[in-house]
Amino acid sequence: MMDILGVAPPAFMQDEDILLFADTVDKFYRKYATPEHCVKWREQGQVDRGLWEQAARDGLLCASMPPEYGGGGGDYRHETILSTAAIRLGAEGFAVTLHNNIVAPYILAYGTEEQKAHWLPRMASGEMIAAIAMTEPGTGSDLAAVTTSARREGNDYVINGAKTFISNGQLANLICVVAKTDPAAGARGISLLMVETDRAEGFRRGRNLDKVGCEAQDTSELFFDDVRVPTTNLLGLVEGQGFRQLSAELAKERLTIAWQAVAAMERALEETIPYVKERQVFGQKLIEFQNTQFKLAECKTTAVIAKVFCNHCMGLLLDGKLDADTAAMAKYWATEAQGKVIDECVQLFGGYGYMNEYPIARLYRDARISRIFGGTNEIMKMLIARSL
Numbered sequence: 001m002m003d004i005l006g007v008a009p010p011a012f013m014q015d016e017d018i019l020l021f022a023d024t025v026d027k028f029y030r031k032y033a034t035p036e037h038c039v040k041w042r043e044q045g046q047v048d049r050g051l052w053e054q055a056a057r058d059g060l061l062c063a064s065m066p067p068e069y070g071g072g073g074g075d076y077r078h079e080t081i082l083s084t085a086a087i088r089l090g091a092e093g094f095a096v097t098l099h100n101n102i103v104a105p106y107i108l109a110y111g112t113e114e115q116k117a118h119w120l121p122r123m124a125s126g127e128m129i130a131a132i133a134m135t136e137p138g139t140g141s142d143l144a145a146v147t148t149s150a151r152r153e154g155n156d157y158v159i160n161g162a163k164t165f166i167s168n169g170q171l172a173n174l175i176c177v178v179a180k181t182d183p184a185a186g187a188r189g190i191s192l193l194m195v196e197t198d199r200a201e202g203f204r205r206g207r208n209l210d211k212v213g214c215e216a217q218d219t220s221e222l223f224f225d226d227v228r229v230p231t232t233n234l235l236g237l238v239e240g241q242g243f244r245q246l247s248a249e250l251a252k253e254r255l256t257i258a259w260q261a262v263a264a265m266e267r268a269l270e271e272t273i274p275y276v277k278e279r280q281v282f283g284q285k286l287i288e289f290q291n292t293q294f295k296l297a298e299c300k301t302t303a304v305i306a307k308v309f310c311n312h313c314m315g316l317l318l319d320g321k322l323d324a325d326t327a328a329m330a331k332y333w334a335t336e337a338q339g340k341v342i343d344e345c346v347q348l349f350g351g352y353g354y355m356n357e358y359p360i361a362r363l364y365r366d367a368r369i370s371r372i373f374g375g376t377n378e379i380m381k382m383l384i385a386r387s388l
Contacts, residue, residue, distance in 0.1 A: 004269050005304045010311050012318060013077060021063075021078050025085045028058050033091035038216060045208045046170050046218035047093050049129070055096060056126030062104050069108070069116055070124030076101075076252065076317055083256060084263035088270075090359065092366060093216020095167050099123065101256055102249070103130035103176050106192065110236040110245050119174060119194065128196075131172035133163040133222055134246075143178065143243065144187040148224065150179035157181070157193055157234065159227040165373075169220025170208050173197045177224070178246070181239040190242035192235040195227060202227040213365030250375070251327035255313050257374045258327075258334035262310055264363055264370075265303040265341045271360050272296070272345040292348060299341045306334040325387040332380035335370035342367045 012018075032054050033047075041047045055061050063078040065071025072078065083097040107119050122128040139145045148161025159179055166175075175195045182189030197203050206221025231237075235245065273296065276286035286292050313330045316322040346353035346364050353360050371377045 004266055004273070005300060005307055007304055007307050007311070010315065012315065013311075017074075018077055018081070021074065022081050022085070024058065025060065025082050026089075028055065028060060029085055029089040029091050033086075033089065033094065035090060038090050038093070041093050041216035043215075045215065047091075047216055049171060051094060052096075052129055052171070053126045055094075056124065060096065061126055062100055062120060062124035064100065065104055065108060065120055065124060070121035071104075072124075076314065080256070080259050080314065084259055087260055087263040088267050090362075091216075092214065095217055097256055097260075098132065098167050099130045102253055103132055103174070105249055105252070106132075106176060106235065106245060107194075109249070110192075110241070112237055114232070115194075115235065123174065128174040129168055129171045130174045130176070131166055131168040132176040132178070133166050134178045135163060135165045137162060137164050143190065143246065146178055146180060146190065147183075148177065148179040149183060150177075150181050150191060150193050152181070152231065153228075155231050156228045157231060159193065159195070159224040159229065161224050163222040163224075164206075164220075165209070166220050166222050167217060169222055170205060170218035175222070176235070178242055181234075185240065187243040188240050190246075191239050192242045192245055193229055194233045194235060195224075195229055196233075200227045200229065212368060213362065214369060247324075251322050251324050252317060254327040254331035254374050254380075255310065255317060255322065257370060258306070258310050258313070258330040261334035261338035261367075261370050262303065262307045264338050264367060265299070265306065268342045268345040268360060268363050269296075269299060269303065271358075271363075272299075272348055276348055286348065295344050295348060299344050302337045302341055306337045310334060325384055328375075328380040328383040331374060332377045332384070335367075335377060338367050338370055 032051055059072050060082060062071040063082060064074045064076060067073045079101040086092055086094050104120060104123055107116055123130055134143060136146055136148065150157040150159045159177060161179065173196065175197060177193045177195050179191060179193055180189045181191040195203065202225040204223040206223060209219045211219060276292050279286045310330055313322055313326060342363050345360055349358065349360055352358055355361055
């Protein structure tokens with residue numbers, strides 16, 4: 001089926017199970033993430049835990065994890081459908097991508113058999129909602145500079161430090177913490193420790209941070225004051241592997257951000273094109289002005305380029321060939337395009353585009369973070385430049 005951009009799905013997105021999954025996802029959001037639900041979640045600053053529980057019942061949590069760990073047995077295509085549909089249908093506060101497509105793959109790729117069997121089924125059932133705690137108040141994108149420490153004492157690690165801007169921070173009860181197990185070793189001293197918050201004395205959640213956009217997505221400060229976790233919670237059971245583990249998954253994560261940017265552009269055009277066909281100015285419909293036609297032509301072209309490139313990158317990923325440089329290009333290009341396209345759409349709405357009751361205003365606010373998280377676009381340019 002063609003979308004508003006006129007880009008036909010590639011062959012790998014037309015498998016029967018992919019189409020059935022897309023239908024399930026669409027029905028899930030339309031039934032359990034209605035516009036009324038989404039307004040409520042934005043007002044309260046987070047989605048209800050019940051949405052996660054329903055997603056588990058519908059088989060959407062850990063959709064790409066193997067069935068032996070409670071997952072759906074799917075792959076990256078299923079996760080892309082799930083994350084882009086959330087944006088297309090206005091449920092962007094549901095950070096299932098972080099749970100499904102970031103934390104779960106870390107556990108699957110680097111966890112021991114016991115760790116996979118312990119955490120993944122509980123993530124698939126909705127018993128555990130996952131988050132990853134990387135960013136600190138003074139580090140930003142410089143992961144090698146994290147100061148959160150994990151000191152070994154007998155059969156425990158003792159974690160001390162503070163994290164900020166942590167998505168799912170208010171709801172998560174399984175947190176992958178980036179910490180230094182060897183502070184003197186720089187990046188080689190970083191490890192990933194899984195913290196089950198219900199058992200973690202000394203763990204505290206700070207504020208649900210007041211953001212420019214993404215109001216329904218809980219984003220928090222987290223504090224670790226002598227938090228003890230067993231040594232068996234070290235992901236992979238080998239110290240100093242955290243930086244390598246994080247880096248290996250970044251290409252997929254950055255392509256996911258690019259896909260979300262594409263979905264946001266599609267949603268913006270779906271809102272804007274009907275509006276300009278109805279809105280009258282100076283006795284003419286907006287669409288009849290050449291300026292409107294030129295601006296929308298530019299927007300559509302920009303969005304199509306981004307989507308075609310993301311389809312290309314997904315094909316590479318499915319073949320195991322997506323490299324860090326190409327993923328950085330996708331993230332950089334698509335998120336820059338997202339900002340430009342949505343800004344033009346707001347302009348076509350005029351004053352109404354600045355009103356929160358219009359979805360285009362929310363898309364405008366939400367777009368700004370895309371150029372920052374997952375590695376800033378300046379970092380993406382540095383990565384691309386190294387390949388020259």
